Amino acid sequence: MVKLKTKKEKIMKYIIIGNGAAGINGAEAVRNIDSQGSITMISDEAVVPYSRPMISMALAGDVSFDKLPVRNADFYEDLKITPVLGQRVSKIDPDNKLVFIHENISNKTRSIPFDKLLIASGADPRPVKARGLDLGNIFYMRTQNHVRQMLNVLPDVKNALVLGGGLVGFKAAYGLISRGINVTMLIKSSYPLSMQVDDIAGKMILDEMLNRGLKVFSGIEISGFEGDENVKTAYLSDNTKTECDMVVIAKGVLPAVSFVPRDKIKVDLGIVVNENMETSVPGIFAAGDAAQYIDIARQVSWVNAIWPEAAAQGHAAGTNMAGRPFSYKGSLGRNVIRIFNMDIMTGGVVLPEKDSCCEIFVEKKKKQYKKLVFKDNILIGMVMVNNIEQGGVLLSLIQNQVPVKIDKHRLLSPFFNYKQLI
Numbered sequence: 298m299v300k301l302k303t304k305k306e307k308i309m310k311y312i313i314i315g316n317g318a319a320g321i322n323g324a325e326a327v328r329n330i331d332s333q334g335s336i337t338m339i340s341d342e343a344v345v346p347y348s349r350p351m352i353s354m355a356l357a358g359d360v361s362f363d364k365l366p367v368r369n370a371d372f373y374e375d376l377k378i379t380p381v382l383g384q385r386v387s388k389i390d391p392d393n394k395l396v397f398i399h400e401n402i403s404n405k406t407r408s409i410p411f412d413k414l415l416i417a418s419g420a421d422p423r424p425v426k427a428r429g430l431d432l433g434n435i436f437y438m439r440t441q442n443h444v445r446q447m448l449n450v451l452p453d454v455k456n457a458l459v460l461g462g463g464l465v466g467f468k469a470a471y472g473l474i475s476r477g478i479n480v481t482m483l484i485k486s487s488y489p490l491s492m493q494v495d496d497i498a499g500k501m502i503l504d505e506m507l508n509r510g511l512k513v514f515s516g517i518e519i520s521g522f523e524g525d526e527n528v529k530t531a532y533l534s535d536n537t538k539t540e541c542d543m544v545v546i547a548k549g550v551l552p553a554v555s556f557v558p559r560d561k562i563k564v565d566l567g568i569v570v571n572e573n574m575e576t577s578v579p580g581i582f583a584a585g586d587a588a589q590y591i592d593i594a595r596q597v598s599w600v601n602a603i604w605p606e607a608a609a610q611g612h613a614a615g616t617n618m619a620g621r622p623f624s625y626k627g628s629l630g631r632n633v634i635r636i637f638n639m640d641i642m643t644g645g646v647v648l649p650e651k652d653s654c655c656e657i658f659v660e661k662k663k664k665q666y667k668k669l670v671f672k673d674n675i676l677i678g679m680v681m682v683n684n685i686e687q688g689g690v691l692l693s694l695i696q697n698q699v700p701v702k703i704d705k706h707r708l709l710s711p712f713f714n715y716k717q718l719i
């Protein structure tokens with residue numbers, strides 16, 4: 298219910314940095330509770346909030362750019378938000394409660410005061426160390442603008458090199474193949490999606506990719522690029538080279554926290570928050586890819602950089618900022634991925650440490666694979682390749698840490714259902 302301010306109550310000034318999943322859910326939660334406070338939303342992307350996971354579909358030509366927005370064009374107006382778009386936050390002063398913005402056109406810095414601040418600045422692509430990175434046609438794939446830039450050069454591209462075998466690398470490769478480009482993937486580990494799956498599922502995925510015409514170099518890294526204006530040759534760590542006229546760097550992400558004062562606000566890999574999504578400085582909150590909180594499966598502080606957690610964290614942060622206590626229970630890394638005709642579903646801890654005393658249950662058929670990881674009687678991880686229908690039930694067991702008191706093998710059965718646990 299929207300609460301109206303009495304005369305004596307202070308009108309709050311909220312600032313939200315970032316207009317991604319965390320930022321927009323944060324803003325909506327604030328406005329849902331506080332109808333009068335001022336909300337300023339700052340983002341260096343000057344666009345209506347859009348689905349970042351779907352940008353690869355625009356690369357593939359499966360959707361047009363006008364299908365990417367996740368809120369309509371009146372979003373800011375409807376929620377009485379003051380948008381400050383196309384501008385970057387350069388600094389935060391937690392003591393004086395100021396956010397500093399660098400204005401590109403005037404090249405000047407101005408400050409905006411806040412009572413409550415949400416840092417929802419997402420993540421930046423993890424950079425690579427290689428010579429020749431300043432050559433043309435070398436891209437990251439984080440924003441829709443990156444994809445537009447790629448599409449602009451595609452008519453002159455025949456051979457693309459994708460660095461990284463994670464989710465974004467795979468999505469980039471798929472998009473480029475869909476556009477008729479020859480794609481080579483360079484993967485540091487011995488199989489793709491090594492952060493999400495184990496070696497058995499990874500090998501199945503690798504075989505599927507090879508069968509579909511992708512060239513994959515595994516266990517190899519990039520060492521440099523050469524070309525004239527644009528990239529022409531990539532030099533690899535095994536002293537070989539490969540011709541390419543486009544490169545996509547997809548080596549994971551790092552929380553976008555360069556403007557956060559680490560001497561004031563606690564930052565580990567991401568900005569460390571409590572169950573209210575509040576940082577070490579009262580009144581300053583963080584959510585989404587930039588934030589770090591407990592991972593439900595691992596029970597350690599972790600950054601799970603996925604859309605549903607960014608949205609949930611943004612909602613929790615906004616609710617608390619507006620003064621209504623709301624506890625966020627922790628995040629869970631999970632993915633549903635379709636790789637050509639192969640369905641993959643993963644969640645939680647897939648590769649437990651050797652000395653972690655976890656119990657592992659596996660079922661492998663020709664084109665199917667299922668692996669469940671238990672710690673005591675709690676399911677903490679799973680991988681499914683094909684026939685993933687039961688994945689939702691298993692994920693919910695992990696998320697809710699439901700004790701499994703029946704024979705654990707029964708969870709591998711295609712006929713397993715929740716009722717059997719009760």
Ligand SMILES: Cc1cc2nc3c(=O)[nH]c(=O)nc-3n(C[C@H](O)[C@H](O)[C@H](O)COP(=O)(O)OP(=O)(O)OC[C@H]3O[C@@H](n4cnc5c(N)ncnc54)[C@H](O)[C@@H]3O)c2cc1C
Pocket residue numbers: 314315316317318319320339340341342349350351352353384385386387417418419420438439440464465468553556584585586587602603604605607
């Ligand atoms: C190609 C791709 C595919 C993906 N696929 C999936 C998927 O299938 N499933 C899934 O769950 N997740 C996926 N993700 C991850 C998902 O998109 C992110 O977890 C989610 O978008 C994070 O939301 P966020 O609000 O935390 O950050 P973001 O969406 O990154 O938003 C942060 C915003 O803040 C802005 N910003 C950053 N620094 C500043 C600054 N200093 N000043 C002003 N503005 C700033 C950024 O430019 C950005 O607009 C994918 C990501 C990519 C790139």
